[in-house]
Amino acid sequence: MQDDATPFLLPDHPPTESYTEAAPAVARLEQLYAEATDFLTGWFNRALISGRPPGRVRAFYPEIRLTVTSFDKVDTRLSFGHVSHPGVYSTTVTRPDLFRQYLTQQINLLLENHGVPVTIAVSSTPIPVHFAVAGNPDVVIPQEGALDFPLRDVFDVPDLATTNDDIVNGTLARFHDGSMPLAPFTAQRVDYSLARLSHYTATAAEHFQNYVLFTNYQFYVDEFETYARAMLADDRSGYTAFVATGNQEITTHDGVIQVVTKMPQMPTYHLKRPDGQGITLVNIGVGPSNAKTATDHIAVLRPHAWLMVGHCAGLRNTQALGDFVLAHAYLREDHVLDDDLPVWVPIPALAEIQIALERAVADVTQLEGYELKRIMRTGTVATIDNRNWELRDQSGPVRRLSQSRAVGLDMESATIAANGFRFRVPYGTLLCVSDKPLHGELKLPGMASDFYRTQVSRHLLIGVRAMELLREMPLARIHSRKLRSFDETAFL
Secondary structure (H helix, E strand, O other), X not given: OOOOOOOEEOOOOOOOEEEOOHHHHHHHHHHHHHHHHHHHHHHHHHHHHHOOOOOEEOOEEEEEEEEEOOOOOOOOOOOOOOOOOOEEEEEEOOOOOOOHHHHHHHHHHHHHHHOOOEEEEEEEEEOOHHHHOOOOOOOOOOOOOOOOOOHHHHEOOOOHHHOOOOOOOOOOOOOOOOOEEOOOOOHHXXXXXXXXXXXXXXXXXXXXXXXXXXXXXXXXXXXXXXXXXXXXXXXXXXXXEEEEOOOEEEOOOOOXXXXXXXXXXXXXXXXXXXXXXXXXXXXXXXXXXXXXXXXXXXXXXXXOEEEEEEEEEEOOOXXXXXXXXXXXXXXXXXXXXXXXXXXXXXXXXXXXXXXXXXXHHHHHHOOOHXXXXXXXXXXXXXXXXXXXXXXXXXXXXXXXHHHHOEEEEEOOHHHHHHHHHHHOOOEEEEEEEEEEHHHOEOOOOXXXXXXXXXXXXXXXXXXXXXXXHHHOOOHHHHOOHHHOOOOOOOOO
């Protein structure tokens, strides 16, 4: 065990510096982070070769700090980029190279709105060695007991007690030093999710784009790859690369992607643009637990929107297999978010997302206005956590579905929408009816009609089209105030 007499091995402690421009502030963050992680990696490599270091090795995350002393009125047309009252605000930062564009934008807004400098310094939060070496493919953290000394006696390791969602859940008002949160996630929380993303999706965080589609069927992946190859063949598309599971990247329409024999839990694919404004598709599989896991971790990347495009049960006799359901409300019986977001919290439909989805359906199907009602129903989508609810007493579920006026039933959409609300990520849902359990049309082989097959082929294209429409909108419109509380972090 560590005792009070054991010396600490620390990197040099650089002075705090103030900045009135965002670019040099972010460059300083990158420098401090690189120095800290290089220090930890160097000592860790020595420990692997030479054994236990002569002291406890520690380095710290960099931080951004803002001090506002006035109630001067600021430009609040954006729902982010400003603080609501005077005080000291701070956030620790990890991977500033990955978040360079985001950090530059957020710091610029603070400087413009408040007219005071930001300070960049070394924080008092240690960097766990696991996260420091995570981006280095040549370094592997051994299992506990593989070294001749306990790893946690010498290096800081991830601490779940300080890795949480207290800020986004609204349960943390101030840090221990009295400062208020400047960003929705601390550095430890971001690092935790970056590691989980790599594990679950088998693609690096660098590839994720700002517009994310979730689906629950492999068919959509095949359609996405076909679309991506067509875009890479079109010099006017703006897309420059397609990344498949295992970080396989192609830049031409005929690029080769190897078949992966061991697929990750949530295979993920990225149609990239140089500015990060492309589209990511995540096959989350079936169930609210997967939906929560995926969105919990993708949220730290601060995407501009995420949409669910998957299959659902149609609940109205007037629906046909292949019809679309555009969710404008959610009945939450998934239960996975009950502790973080109580079920009494309303999950509002976001006008910008709804308009983009409806327009995308019209663009792809070539139906307009009243004619859209032939193939699309707008209403409440119910999300449950029991796929085989039909095998139990149906009276309770059916009554609730009727009382809620639900038109569709699935296992993921409300979870994705609720986590979007919780994490301030714009969300939406467009589903395709694949069965009608209340009307004797169960999901069985051979039931797919030509209409159904045509609609499923269109569905992915509709989701992509909706994202492209959202990309054309100003951020001020997409990031709605409906997602922000009365006492929010300044960072998006």
